Amino acid sequence: MPIAEQGYVHWEGRLDARRRPWRPIARLGIRLAFRRKYFKFVLGMAFLPALIFAAGVYISERIGDFREMLRGADRFLKIDPDFFKAFFASDYLLFWMLIIMVLAGAGLISDDLRHNALQLYFARPLRKKDYLQGKIFTLAFFLLLLTLVPGFLFILLKIIFSGSFAVLAEFPWLPASVAGWSLFAAAFFSLCTLAVSSLSRNRRYASILLIAAYFLSDIFFGIFFGIFRDPHFALLSVKTNLQQVAAAFLGARPLFDVPWAYSAAVLAALAGLAGFVLARRVRGAEVIR
Amino acid sequence: MAEGSIFRVFVFALRLVRRAKKMRVFAVLSLLPVLLAVILRLNAVASPGRGLDGLAVFGNIIVAFGLQFLVLILALFYGTSVVSEEIEGKTLTYLTIRPLPKKAVILGKYAASALVLLVLVLGSTLASFFILNLGRLDYGPAWSFLGKSLAALALGVLGYTAFFTFIGTFLKKSVLFGFFFSFGWENIVQYFPGSTQKLTLMHYLKSILPGVGETSPSVLQFLMFRLDPSPAPLAVAVLLGLTAVFLALACRVFSRKEYLFEE
Amino acid sequence: MSLVLKAEKIGKWYGNVLGLSDVTIEIGPGITGLLGPNGAGKSTLLKLLTGQLRPSIGRLTVDGRPVWNNTALFRRIGFCPEQDAFYDEVTGDEFLTGLLRLHGYAEAEARRRAGRALEIVELAGGGDRLIRGYSRGMRQRIKIAQAIAHEPEVLILDEPLSGLDPLSKRKIIRLIKDYRSEGRTVVVSSHVLPEIEALTRSIVLIHQGKILAQGDIPYIRELIDAHPHVVAVRSADPRRLGSLLVADRAVQSVSYGPEENLVTFETRQRDRFFDLLPRVVAESGLDLEEITSPDDNLQAVFDYLVGK
Numbered sequence: 001m002p003i004a005e006q007g008y009v010h011w012e013g014r015l016d017a018r019r020r021p022w023r024p025i026a027r028l029g030i031r032l033a034f035r036r037k038y039f040k041f042v043l044g045m046a047f048l049p050a051l052i053f054a055a056g057v058y059i060s061e062r063i064g065d066f067r068e069m070l071r072g073a074d075r076f077l078k079i080d081p082d083f084f085k086a087f088f089a090s091d092y093l094l095f096w097m098l099i100i101m102v103l104a105g106a107g108l109i110s111d112d113l114r115h116n117a118l119q120l121y122f123a124r125p126l127r128k129k130d131y132l133q134g135k136i137f138t139l140a141f142f143l144l145l146l147t148l149v150p151g152f153l154f155i156l157l158k159i160i161f162s163g164s165f166a167v168l169a170e171f172p173w174l175p176a177s178v179a180g181w182s183l184f185a186a187a188f189f190s191l192c193t194l195a196v197s198s199l200s201r202n203r204r205y206a207s208i209l210l211i212a213a214y215f216l217s218d219i220f221f222g223i224f225f226g227i228f229r230d231p232h233f234a235l236l237s238v239k240t241n242l243q244q245v246a247a248a249f250l251g252a253r254p255l256f257d258v259p260w261a262y263s264a265a266v267l268a269a270l271a272g273l274a275g276f277v278l279a280r281r282v283r284g285a286e287v288i289r
Numbered sequence: 290m291a292e293g294s295i296f297r298v299f300v301f302a303l304r305l306v307r308r309a310k311k312m313r314v315f316a317v318l319s320l321l322p323v324l325l326a327v328i329l330r331l332n333a334v335a336s337p338g339r340g341l342d343g344l345a346v347f348g349n350i351i352v353a354f355g356l357q358f359l360v361l362i363l364a365l366f367y368g369t370s371v372v373s374e375e376i377e378g379k380t381l382t383y384l385t386i387r388p389l390p391k392k393a394v395i396l397g398k399y400a401a402s403a404l405v406l407l408v409l410v411l412g413s414t415l416a417s418f419f420i421l422n423l424g425r426l427d428y429g430p431a432w433s434f435l436g437k438s439l440a441a442l443a444l445g446v447l448g449y450t451a452f453f454t455f456i457g458t459f460l461k462k463s464v465l466f467g468f469f470f471s472f473g474w475e476n477i478v479q480y481f482p483g484s485t486q487k488l489t490l491m492h493y494l495k496s497i498l499p500g501v502g503e504t505s506p507s508v509l510q511f512l513m514f515r516l517d518p519s520p521a522p523l524a525v526a527v528l529l530g531l532t533a534v535f536l537a538l539a540c541r542v543f544s545r546k547e548y549l550f551e552e
Numbered sequence: 553m554s555l556v557l558k559a560e561k562i563g564k565w566y567g568n569v570l571g572l573s574d575v576t577i578e579i580g581p582g583i584t585g586l587l588g589p590n591g592a593g594k595s596t597l598l599k600l601l602t603g604q605l606r607p608s609i610g611r612l613t614v615d616g617r618p619v620w621n622n623t624a625l626f627r628r629i630g631f632c633p634e635q636d637a638f639y640d641e642v643t644g645d646e647f648l649t650g651l652l653r654l655h656g657y658a659e660a661e662a663r664r665r666a667g668r669a670l671e672i673v674e675l676a677g678g679g680d681r682l683i684r685g686y687s688r689g690m691r692q693r694i695k696i697a698q699a700i701a702h703e704p705e706v707l708i709l710d711e712p713l714s715g716l717d718p719l720s721k722r723k724i725i726r727l728i729k730d731y732r733s734e735g736r737t738v739v740v741s742s743h744v745l746p747e748i749e750a751l752t753r754s755i756v757l758i759h760q761g762k763i764l765a766q767g768d769i770p771y772i773r774e775l776i777d778a779h780p781h782v783v784a785v786r787s788a789d790p791r792r793l794g795s796l797l798v799a800d801r802a803v804q805s806v807s808y809g810p811e812e813n814l815v816t817f818e819t820r821q822r823d824r825f826f827d828l829l830p831r832v833v834a835e836s837g838l839d840l841e842e843i844t845s846p847d848d849n850l851q852a853v854f855d856y857l858v859g860k
Contacts, residue, residue: 301654
């Protein structure tokens, strides 16, 4: 029997140029998220505002039928950028997006670290970029499901219920705004969640860090704003920054009198920091001293 | 005998808690009020025209940050860790094979976590109080305010950590449940009218804080929002009673339950 | 004094899943090997013996006393769990000292015992290193160290040799054998027969939650020998190889195919056959590519014993 030459043998095959190695990682992440206890319930809760706003779109075309019930609230049912801002920047939606991130995202990298699975991933023809893309897509899938899908659905429903394209004629940038904001929010939440997840081998700890960071920033904003009454302290709050940028994307009135670009810069800096953390923490091997 | 076992677990767990890298993150989190106090104090020095109502800011920090955030987050993590961390890390066997009553494992680990949290929370509170009230240390009500605040925070740490220890003994998703409890139930129901708010620990904690007439209105504004306070001695008794009940329940569940490690 | 572990008609269910069924067994001093394939119920039995689980039915005693929540008994039992799990951020020395303190030993005594246990498992030089930086073999040894540091009368080891290289295995086998002295009771589980053979002659066969057989190694060997073994050989000239071997009494049958270069022998005298095969190959100068014995494993013996 021939004895193989000892030593490292380089693989000389060629990788398929069209392959998408991040796809199985994303598919697995999505499937595992659905298997988690209470996940479907939480996702259902996160869809509640979409249902309510969809009903709002319907009622906006039947104001006459609902006048008695609305009692002057019909001014909130004008389907314009403010309507979309009210949906995308609502505390409720952002809260449930956070919970989805905790449930589906907190363990995405920390579980891999705990079980030394990164070595298994990187033992395959897989780059760090592919691995991170797969994980980001997992989270982006859920986030876009909560933002992009309802956003376009509202526009579609408005067109169907009104029987005209008036909404698009009046606000032609709306579809691009909806898509732009949804992608921005998905990218921001996904990157930050994954960065926090990569900081620990303990999913529970990562979950608590995520929750703490989100609420802490808002509490600090509340305290400083309460003392100084200066709207610039809104820049301390992740939630408020998201709301400011959402308003800017949609061409709606922002809640605070602070240039939206500042908020965008804060969020971009956080996302950049998250990217840096991910690049440092996601490695095939860990050296323990 | 049982006390000795509890103490032995306490010493063992204290070393683990102190050593954990997470501890450093939570220590930084706990020091944020101090940082906030320093910033405000420096700002007051830099802009002498704008007075700093140190006590009002302190009250704000105690309620908005201390009670409604820091204590909850720390207790949520450390309380659920008492059992969940041992199960997730599959290290529980090392404790349950020792000649210790199972309740000693719960009580010893709880005591270690509670002690660390008390040091973090009370230390940071004391420091921020002194920084914010540097020029008013001779103001009598400020000391009473501090004492009551420390009592509320300490009882909050003990009560919430006991509650999360209890739910950690039987719930796999204890963090998620704890999160909804902390930032849902506790933060919403405390503002409900009548007796409903008495179904929260936060109601009793806020009842310990200074009452009307004890401090300036700006402080009360934050503390008394929709609060229908219970008498302070009753609030202390209820909090201590609930802490004991949660711990007893945690010991009972832990002694009877068999824990399996997931692959 | 030696302790006797006694299970009387115990059963254990995990919800609807059966872990153990109607197990009656008595384990006395010396080393007893608990042998069974993965999922047979070995770990369940060991967890019951160490009070990690409570039997759903039946009676389980150590030294005549029930195990579940019997705190005093745990002074006399040492358990090395299967899972490769440790506390983060502690050194081997701190790990052992901390656990010994839980037994009630004073700090100095705990340190002395920890040092002694580290010496026994040949980790004296690594005691000040973080456990998460240990190799697999070192981690397995520190796990054994925590089980023996308080010098228990009963030592229970769940798959102590799993995943180790031959050198580490030899070290641990020697360690376990040394420990059995002074009338101590040692129970070791494994799914690999040669591992158990290297440790003891007394074994318990467990399969699908039931005790199949209990006895010494020769008895189990007999069972294996009574079971016809299939040996497949790949050779450039399989028919010639078959003709050279078929006359021997060790060979019960010979068949060829399905692949061109494959010959399959059936034998009831496994040892004799494996003596014969290399000799014949060497003498005849035949090329031999591969020898496989698809049922030369524990599962085949278990299947045979349960009449599959």
